[in-house]
Amino acid sequence: MKRNAKIILSLAVGIATFASCTQVNDNSSQTKTDTLSQVQKQAFNQAKAVFYALPSPVETATMLENLGVKFTDKYLHKTSDVEKYNTTSSEALNLGIYTADMSFCALYEQNQAVIDYLSTVKKLSERLGIAGFFNDSTLQTFQNNINNKNKIINSISESYSQSTSFLDEQERTEIASTVIVGGWIETLHLTLNMLKDVDLKSNKADVNDIMLNQQFTLEDLIGMLELFKDDKYIANLEDKLLTLKKTFDKVHGEITLEQIETLENSVVVIRNDFIK
16 A cells, blocks of 8 residues: 555656646647646546555454454544534545444444434535435435344445545545545544553554554555645645654554554544534
């Protein structure tokens, strides 16, 4: 994953250079338009390479469950806050956040909470124009299989993948990227807080794997956002993740409680901005 991010960034630089040279040497406005379109399409295609490689919230939640981490709802985002979000960016970020929370609830068989979060996710999906993947049929499926954890988890993963794929196919990758960032920040927030209750020394190999996974994902996300940094909002998201990366880069060797708390302090600043 780390290698993929570097490859994508290199390709992005190459395409930007190509576009610049073409526009200098060709006075035709049509050629410039065609070149811009080509660059945009290649950027979308490159974003997919990272996008489809990113772990879903379910994967990270499963790793924590395997460590014997107990469920708690005190770190989840309140569903009652959904009405606060009335811009595309805030809706996309919190769609990711609520989907991550729903995934954790499903894995820990918090059935009523899953239904509540699905209803919230459905509202945001409708506002973003992707309601077909989180709709009444999905809600009915959840209710019919409320005691079948694997069925619900598979349904969440499939709906999440389909919805973000739809945004990508419609060349709304900036929005899809925003959803992914929101979901990843929430996943990291939950992960760090839940790891505080883990015996870090006895489980150091598994804990290190989880943290390395998150660090590599962060680098991939930065690489993906770099492709769309001409968008001011995306550039702002990238800046936040770059700041977080500086904190992550200080984490070396055996993971300690102090390192986890330092990371969470950085994450919560970003999360609070997302959910305000």
